[in-house]
Amino acid sequence: MRGPRGYSVLEGIITDATAALAKDRPAQILKPQLTTKRDGIRLRRMRLAILCLLASSLSPSVAPEQAPAGSGVPVIKITKEDSSIKFHVKASVPIDGTFDQWDATATMTSPDVETGVLDIKIQAASVNTGSGMKDGKLKSKDFFDAEHDPLITFHSTKIVQTGPNTLDYVGDFTIRGVSKPEKLTFTLTGKGTGSGEIKGTMAFDRKDYGMNKGIPLVKIADRVEVIVDLKGKRVSGPPIVFKQ
Helix, strand or coil: CCCCHHHHHHHHHHHHHHHHHHHHCCCCCCCHHHHHHHHHHHHHHHHHHHHHHHHHHHCCCCCCCCCCCCCCCCEEEECHHHCEEEEEEEECCCEEEEECCEEEEEECCCCEHHHCEEEEEEEHHHEECCCHHHHHHHHCCCCCCCCCCCEEEEEEEEEEEEECCEEEEEEEEEECCEEEEEEEEEEEECCCCCEEEEEEEEEEEHHHHCCCCCECCECEEEEEEEEEEEEEEEEECCCCECCC
């Protein structure tokens, strides 16, 4: 029975090497006993060298161990089922709603809370006020323009701890394809427990983003408040460090 292919190649190399030795030896001149002994040593050395080379080529390479991803850095998971993103606009007819489809991530680059980054992505078409008429108007080109700009996003560029349990998240807010700097002001609960909640508000002027029209027979204020309530837990890494 034949072995692995590598060893078949080895047999061929050794056979060729033996034939070469025999060819190079003038049988009429060399003394048989001395030549046989010398050739035997040379052949054994050649076999050993070839075996070493073949073993190294057939052995699987072993990569050095790497530290687990995020080692030494807190890893935070937002629990969407316990969180919400809502909005409120003062109007002659109440306009309050929520977004049913969104994602949020909190990424840490060190245990220091101010080195974190918050990303929120909202599906504009998922707006839900409980009124089909209001939802349709908010999705239209006069407001969210959800067909052409389906995402409403916030990407924090700076976090400032303003008090023992308060944080300002400054970042880029984008709606209708227009981006401007805005600020989310959060209050934190559950600090030091491994799980917690940040709840806060961002207020903006809708006309700054091209939402200049209104709803027929409804008087609407320009100020829009977005209420973000995020609950999360630390799934790995060290605790987040806050200023005392």
